[in-house]
Amino acid sequence: MPDTAPRLVYRKPSPSDVQRLFAIxxxxxTNLFNPAGPMTRLDDAHRLLDRWLEQWATQGYGWWAIARIEAPHHLIGFGGVAPLNYLTERRINLGYRFAVEAWGQGYATELGRDALELAFDTLNFPEVFGLVRPDHAASIRVLEKLGLKPFGVLDDVPGKAPSRVFRVCHPTTVPG
Structure with missing residues (x-):
């Protein structure tokens, strides 16, 4: 891991984040590679935020609200590790969505390192997965930088090429 000062701050999302979540x-x-397209209703943002808050309430972790250290009240994205259904299989998934203003600055990689540290050092998960559309080169590069390796594909979007699945194992776990 690079020896650099953290640039991001993370916190559990709060109900007051709904407008910023909807904006992002x-x-x-931010949805160029999302087959579902952009969120179009504030109600959808409320539902997503409610799911995240339920995850935090029941599991004690989930996606973070993310801000720059120098502007902690201005959210630039959301992300982290949380369970996600890969069709019928539930996996711990690394994910993120950043506002366009935050792109190209290495924040996804920094978030990913911090999320994997939480997943392995604190939560002691045996493995973490990443799910990415096959044409999303920037996210694929981030996953590779973080040490995730190609694991397979998931035919999760009808009529489209399968998503690529990446995986990284806990540093003390030998992959099976």
Missing amino acids: FGDPQ
């Missing part, structure tokens, strides 16, 4: 998840630019 509703931006067509």
Whole structure:
């Protein structure tokens, strides 16, 4: 891990984050590789935020609200590790969505390192997965930088090429 000062702060999302969540998840630019497209209704943002808060309440972890250290009240994204259904199989998934203003600055890689540290050092998960659309080169590069390796494909979007699945195992776990 690089010896650099952290640039991001993370916190559990709160109900007051719904407008910022909607702004980021509703931006067509942040959904270029999302087959479902941008979020179009504030109600959808409320439902997503409610799911995240339920995850935090029942499991004690989940996606974080993310801000720059120098501007902790301005959220630039959401992400972290949380369970996700890969069709019928539940996996611990690393994911993120950043506002366009935060792109190209290495924040996804920094978030990923911090999320994997939580997943392995604190939560002691045996493995973490990443699910990415096959044409999303930037996210694939982030997963590779973080040490995730190709694991397979998931035919999760009808009529589209399968998503790529990446995996990284706990540093003390030998892959099976």
